Amino acid sequence: MAETFEQAPQAPRWRLPKQARSRERFDRILDAAAALFAEVGYDAVTTDDIAAQANTSVGGLYRFFPDKLAVFHALANRYFNQLQELFTALHTDETIHLPLEDYINHMIDAFDRFVAANPGYRAVFVQSRLISTEILSMDTAFNQAIVQQLADFFAVRNPLLEPEQRDLIAIVSVEVGSVLEILSLTRDRHFRQQVLVETKKLLIAYLRQYFQIESIAG
Amino acid sequence: MAETFEQAPQAPRWRLPKQARSRERFDRILDAAAALFAEVGYDAVTTDDIAAQANTSVGGLYRFFPDKLAVFHALANRYFNQLQELFTALHTDETIHLPLEDYINHMIDAFDRFVAANPGYRAVFVQSRLISTEILSMDTAFNQAIVQQLADFFAVRNPLLEPEQRDLIAIVSVEVGSVLEILSLTRDRHFRQQVLVETKKLLIAYLRQYFQIESIAG
Amino acid sequence: MAETFEQAPQAPRWRLPKQARSRERFDRILDAAAALFAEVGYDAVTTDDIAAQANTSVGGLYRFFPDKLAVFHALANRYFNQLQELFTALHTDETIHLPLEDYINHMIDAFDRFVAANPGYRAVFVQSRLISTEILSMDTAFNQAIVQQLADFFAVRNPLLEPEQRDLIAIVSVEVGSVLEILSLTRDRHFRQQVLVETKKLLIAYLRQYFQIESIAG
C-alpha cells in the first residue's frame, strides 16, 4: 500500500524476454496483474497475489520487473500496443473514406469490444489519472500515440484543420470515448447498450462540426 | 499543492466557541486531505501526513473520523454538497430559460471555476471510479443527486423526453464534463482554455439534439 | 495496553479524599473499575471507559490517581480492607471456639458471598498473579494481612504449632480457598454449589491434621 507512483522514464522499466518460455511467463504475469488490478485496484494487490495468480513465485516476478510499479507500466504498455494495432487495422483505405457516422460507429464498437474483453484496461486508465499532474504525463504518453493516430486521420479527412486544433479534437475524443466506455461497463447489459448509443451520438454531433462537408457529402 | 491553506499563525483559536473550533479543525483536516489526495493519491497519503498538513496530531484526526476511508468519504461529501449548492444557485428562474448555448456556457464556466479552485475534487472523482464495491457505491450516490438535478432541469426544457432518456443524457453529460474538466487542468493555462471551449462545443452539439426547439427558438 | 506493572511502593499511590463529595466520586471510580476489570480485564479497559462508567471525565480520574495502575492498586486495597473487616467480624469469641467444621463452613460461606457480590475481586486476584515474581509481591502484601489474621487464629486453636508452620498453613488455605471460589463462579449455579461443598471438604480434611483434637472434641 501507498507506494508513490513515479515517472516512467523513456526506457521501459521491464525486461522483455526473448525466449518463448520466458515470454509466456511474462505474459502470464501481466494477465494476472490485469485481472487483479481490475478487481481490487493497484494498491490492494500484492506482488505475492500477482505471482500466485500467474503460477509463479515472487522471485519469478522480480526477474522480469524491477518493482511492482513496473508491472503496471508494462501492462499499460501492452494495452497501448494492442490498441495501436487495433487502430491501425481499423484505418484501412476503406474505412478512412467511410461517412463520419459509419466511421465512428465502427471505431466505438471496436473499442467497446476491446475494453469489455480487457477489464484490466479500466484499471490502467483510471489509475493513471489518479495522481498529480506531473506524474500523469505517463498516461498522457500512454494515449499520445493513439491520439496522434486519430489526429493524423483527422488531417486526412479535413486538411484545412489547424494541427493544434486537430490534436485537441483528437484528445478530447479519446478522453470522452474512454470515460463513457468505462461508464457503460458499470451496470447491466442494457445500460451498456444505451451508453454506447449515446457515445456515438455525442461524438458524431461533436465531430460533425469539423468534418461537415465529408459527412454530408459521404 | 494548490489549495494548500495558510493558517493564520497562532490565530485566536481559543477565542472561538468550542463547536466552532471543532468545525474549523474538521475543515482543516479535509483541506489537508484534499491537497494530499490530489497530489499523490489516496493510497500514498498516510494519516500522519494528513494530520501534519492539517496542523494536528493523528489522534486529532481520529477524533473526527473513524478511519482513513472516512476522511475520503467526508471530503467527497463536502464536494458533493458544494456542487449541489452551486447547481442550485445556478438554476434560477432566469438561467432556466436561457438559450441552450448560454446555459451550457454558464454551467461549464462555473464548474470549471469550482474544480480549478478545488484540486481535491479531481482525486475524489477519479479515485471513486477506481474500485468496484466499497468506494464506488458511495460515488454512485455521490453523483446521483447532481445527475438528478440536471435530469430535472432537462425535464423542464423538454417535457417530451422519456425519463430514462433524460437520466441517461444527464449522466453522460456529467461524466463528459468531468473528464474534460480534469483533462483541462493537466497542462498550461492555454490548454485549459482550449479544452474548455471544446467542452462547451461538444455538450452543445450533443444536447442540441434533445432540445432543438428551445435552442432554436431562443 | 501493555503497560508494565510496577511495584506498589509502601505509600499508597492514590489520594484518598476527605470531603464527602470527593469521597463519593472516588468510590464511584473504583466501582466502575471493578466492574470493567471483571468484565474485560485490566489491559482492555481504558481510562476513558472507567471515567465514563463512573460518570466523570478522565480529568476527574486523574485528580485522584496518578495513573491507571493506581486505580488497580486502590481497588485491590479496598477489597483488602473489606475482607479484613469481614474476617474481623467473623472471628468473634463465639466463632473462634466453634468446631473446625462449623468454623470453616462459616468462613467459606462468608467468603463466597463476598466474592460473588464483588466480581471485581476475581480480576484483582488473578491479575495480581499475572506477572513476574518480583511484582507479585504486591499481591503477597495484599493477602498478607488476611493470612496473618488466619495464622493468628490458628495459633489460638493450636498453640503448639510452630509459627512458620502456622503461616504456611494459612497462606495455603487462603490460596486454595480463593482459586476454588473463583472456579466456582465460572459455570452455573449448580456447579458453584458443588465446588463450594468440595472446598469445605478439602479444607476440613487438610486442617483437621493440624487441629484434630479440637475438632474431635468439638
Next chain:
Amino acid sequence: MAETFEQAPQAPRWRLPKQARSRERFDRILDAAAALFAEVGYDAVTTDDIAAQANTSVGGLYRFFPDKLAVFHALANRYFNQLQELFTALHTDETIHLPLEDYINHMIDAFDRFVAANPGYRAVFVQSRLISTEILSMDTAFNQAIVQQLADFFAVRNPLLEPEQRDLIAIVSVEVGSVLEILSLTRDRHFRQQVLVETKKLLIAYLRQYFQIESIAG
C-alpha cells in the same frame, strides 16, 4: 528469564532440511513468548519483543501465527501436550496401583519439576483465568483433557464414584495443585519445598475420603 534459551551461535541452520528449520523457528518463537509472558505478562509483551527474543523479525513471527493471540494459544497448546505426555507416562500399570500417598507424591513431584522447568506455564495458567470469553474457553478445553485423564484414573481406583463426582474431584485437584505449585515458586527454595509438602498433605487428605479403601489396603 529462566527458560532463556541459548542459541548455538550460527549453528548450521542451513544444513537442516527446510521443514526442520521451520519447526525450529516455530519452537524458538514459542520459547521466546514463554519467557516474556512469564516475565511481564501477555499484554506487556509486544510482537516485536517476541521476535527479537526469538532472533527473528516480526514478519517471521507472522509467517507462523496469524496474530499475537495465536502465539499464546500455540504456547498453551504446547504445554498442554507436554503435560498430557507427562501424565500418560506417569500412569503406567505400576503407578496406577500404588498407594494413594505414593501416587500423589509421584504426581506432584513430576508436576513441580515440569512447572519449575517451564516458567511460561504460570503465565498461561494465570492468563487463561483472566478473561471470560475468548481465552477462557480455550483454557477450559486446555485443562479439560488433563482433568479427564485424572478423572479416568479416579474411576479405576474407585469404580463406585459417580461420574459427576469424579469430574468434580479431578478439576478441584488440578486447580489446587496448580495454584499451590505457582505459589511455591514465588519465593525461595525453602518455601518451595514447604509448599510442596503441604500440597501433598492437602491432596492426600482430600482424596483419601474418596479412595479410603485402596489407600488403607495399600
Next chain:
DNA sequence: TATGAATGAGACTTCATTCAT
C-alpha cells in the same frame, strides 16, 4: 535459474496522560 522464506520499514490505529478552557 526458480523458489519462497525472511526481513524490516512503515502504515494504521489506540489510549494514557496533559492542560487550556
Next chain:
DNA sequence: GATGAATGAAGTCTCATTCAT
C-alpha cells in the same frame, strides 16, 4: 476544581523486496 479535546508514543500487522538454497 472539572472537563474533555489534544497529543504522540507505541503497538499490531502488512507487504515490497532480497537472497540463501
